[in-house]
Amino acid sequence: MRVAIYGRKPDAEKLPFIRLLFHELDRRNAEIKVFKRFQRELQEDIPELGRLQSFHKHHDLLGKTDYLISIGGDGTLLDTLTFIRDSGIPVLGINIGRLGFLSSIGKEEISHALNALEEGKYLIDKRSMIRLDAEPHLFGEINYGLNEFTIHKRESTSMIRINTYINEEFLTTFWADGLIVATPTGSTAYSLSCGGPIILPESESFVITPVAPHNLSVRPIVVPDDSRIRFEPESRQDQFYCTLDSRQEEIKSQHELIVRKADFSFNLIRLPENNFLKTLRNKLHWGYDKRNF
Numbered sequence: 001m002r003v004a005i006y007g008r009k010p011d012a013e014k015l016p017f018i019r020l021l022f023h024e025l026d027r028r029n030a031e032i033k034v035f036k037r038f039q040r041e042l043q044e045d046i047p048e049l050g051r052l053q054s055f056h057k058h059h060d061l062l063g064k065t066d067y068l069i070s071i072g073g074d075g076t077l078l079d080t081l082t083f084i085r086d087s088g089i090p091v092l093g094i095n096i097g098r099l100g101f102l103s104s105i106g107k108e109e110i111s112h113a114l115n116a117l118e119e120g121k122y123l124i125d126k127r128s129m130i131r132l133d134a135e136p137h138l139f140g141e142i143n144y145g146l147n148e149f150t151i152h153k154r155e156s157t158s159m160i161r162i163n164t165y166i167n168e169e170f171l172t173t174f175w176a177d178g179l180i181v182a183t184p185t186g187s188t189a190y191s192l193s194c195g196g197p198i199i200l201p202e203s204e205s206f207v208i209t210p211v212a213p214h215n216l217s218v219r220p221i222v223v224p225d226d227s228r229i230r231f232e233p234e235s236r237q238d239q240f241y242c243t244l245d246s247r248q249e250e251i252k253s254q255h256e257l258i259v260r261k262a263d264f265s266f267n268l269i270r271l272p273e274n275n276f277l278k279t280l281r282n283k284l285h286w287g288y289d290k291r292n293f
Contacts, residue, residue: 073097129262145244147186152178163232178211
């Protein structure tokens with residue numbers, strides 16, 4: 001079993017679970033690679049990691065990795081996209097952060113999850129992704145995201161106008177602080193906090209959600225994910241932010257922005273006893289009624 005480990009610099013209280021992960025992998029004679037910066041950050045607390053191989057770039061994993069394990073939270077798991085890209089390497093998310101909606105394996109399930117990997121007793125959720133085609137080009141070779149694409153005003157500027165077209169048919173002009181186009185995976189993230197609907201992972205759709213819209217009649221809209229969505233942002237300052245997940249670029253109104261479904265999926269590992277609806281209830285307390293009768 002060839003495993004790559006990705007993480008961010010941990011707090012002291014999370015170190016025991018990171019030690020446990022490496023111990024359990026070593027006990028199973030796994031071939032381990034560690035993200036180089038993560039390895040350096042752990043060197044003082046877990047010096048034995050210095051003897052392990054490391055990886056730094058996407059190409060370091062190609063053809064040499066069966067699984068990538070993300071240990072942290074959902075933000076950490078989203079980072080793995082820059083290493084996985086279109087390789088199809090399955091990703092297992094172990095949550096030692098807060099919510100852990102995508103990183104659905106709890107820290108107390110580490111041994112159980114590794115047994116499942118070793119025995120092949122797991123499922124793969126193929127999560128659709130969103131791609132940005134921009135002119136001038138943005139985000140280098142990684143012009144796609146797992147959660148969402150956004151256009152947003154700069155911190156101190158007035159609201160922006162975003163002319164929006166679906167398959168070259170005019171939808172509307174959004175007057176707002178920004179706009180989100182979320183995948184089903186991203187529908188439980190930023191879009192949800194702005195009033196967007198929850199979409200099941202297999203729904204084959206995107207949701208367009210305005211951020212603080214000026215017109216109260218404007219509401220989120222769900223569109224098929226084979227749509228070609230084009231944006232023309234405008235504002236007095238002529239400067240905006242554009243994001244794919246947590247990555248950000250500055251743009252101007254002359255940018256042509258087109259989003260569509262990416263040509264490949266993100267392979268998210270889950271255990272058979274877990275599913276999206278169960279996670280929805282347990283993590284977001286969806287449908288939970290706190291009233292006492």
